[in-house]
Amino acid sequence: MSLRVAAASLLKKLRFPASHFFAASTATTNAFSGKLKLFRWYQTGAHGCRIDLRDPCLWIVMSGHVAMTLGISASTVFAEDATTEASSDNDPGGDLIGLRKIEDDSVVSNIHTAKWRVFTDKARQFFLQGKLDEAEKLFLSAIEEAKEGFGEKDPHVASACNNLAELYRVKKAFDKAEPLYLEAINILEESFGPDDVRVGVAVHNLGQFYLGQRKLEEARVSYEIKRRVLGYGHSECSDTMYHLGVVLYLQGKERDAEALIKDSIRMLEEGGEGESFVCIRRLRYLSQIYMKSHRIAEAEMVQRKILHVMELSKGWYFLDTVIAAESLALTLQASGNTKDSKELLERCLNVRKDLLPSDHIQIGANLLHLARVAMLDCSQHKKLDVSRAKAELDMAKNHLYNSIRISRQCLEKVLKQKDKLKKFSKPGDSRKEGQVALAILLQSLYTLSSVELDKQELQEIQERDNINIEAQEALLQCISTYKEFVHKRSIADTPEIKNEYLSCLKRAQNLFGHKVDE
Structure with a gap:
């Protein structure tokens, strides 16, 4: 425990300064072509409700030198594309978290609720196991049960639609997924109002869907909506800022993307999550931005910070620490510092041979x-x-x-x-x-x-x-x-x-x- 306290204390000196980048974005009037009345949410204030929202996916962040598919570093071979990172198509288990987010928390009070819950829970189990066809049938049953028991515009229906949409996203049945996302958002907006957190989460899922297809402007609008719904002070705002930063970077808006990502990292650190898996991955993504723009010194600074955190929290005999050291070594190599690069790579090799x-x-x-x-x-x-x-x-x-x-x-x-x-x-x-x-x-x-x-x-x-x-x-x-x-x-x-x-x-x-x- 004392090691973690020491690490947290030291990291306070390493944090990025706040950029205070949180300017309101202007909505693009034709982004959804009339599919959904999303843009009036831009005029709403932040909702005061605070519920525990976690990332709906396990983010896979690019590192300039790390082949994340196997946890190795091989030049830039197989570094994950940011679209893959944000869509997490290959990880049904990660999406399971997202399936739970927009549910109504009502008590099981009647037979319809009980049957809906059974269908939903069993479908999630199949989803987690990768049995997508079985899960699809049960999610469809959950939608029918919710509509029969609660009505066409009940939040239970929205939850079931969202779940099935997430499954179709994983199966890449995009034509089936989008209408379900939109239906879920419309129902939640009518039930709870446009500035409710559950609406924001459902819109976030839609953003993930669009980002997975490289529909960057639609994804940007979705993340902007969620950011407005949550408000800057919300505990989950850092996630939305990061995802929005990824989209802006893919759109070529590097400065705005960098500011958002750095702010999202700072918010995690201030919340005591500076050593978390999510924070480390965001730091890696930031170093990737620096490497691609040939800002080697800044990439080195970020990678030294990652390695420092990993050394303190995990120790050297941990493969993620070795990967962090290898990324730094390759950056040092790019800057011409062959001496330090060689020392790090030799240490990585020795540890790998042991593990x-x-x-x-x-x-x-x-x-x-x-x-x-x-x-x-x-x-x-x-x-x-x-x-x-x-x-x-x-x-x-x-x-x-x-x-x-x-x-x-x-x-x-x-x-x-x-x-x-x-x-x-x-x-x-x-x-x-x-x-x-x-x-x-x-x-x-x-x-x-x-x-x-x-x-x-x-x-x-x-x-x-x-x-x-x-x-x-x-x-x-x-x-x-x-x-x-x-x-x-x-x-x-x-x-x-x-x-x-x-x-x-x-x-x-x-x-x-x-x-x-x-």
């Missing part, structure tokens, strides 16, 4: 990053100390050989256990693991070709017709590996994997001086 199997893909990614740092060291020393530069390249080569070996082992394991993993893992786990392993393998082979070319340069082999055999072999392996696992062995292709393959192909064509078969 994970020797062939875990995180270890392969860690070795790839160490190889890249060694190459940077070589570049810095090749003019002054050739022998040291060669030693760095030999070290990089050794790291890459191990990274390639581990990535191949992981791919083979994924393919062999594919059917077994489907039975015991969440849908898509093995697919994602295979994609990440393949991306790391392609990156490692490409980097190996760079090592061989740098080594050739140090040896002063300048003849143009002297093809570097080792570099050639690495590139040909990269190309053949892509064809083997994507075309023949059913690892799903992604833009990231495709880009790695095309990089290998382009370098091979430049190196060989002729077109290489794709």
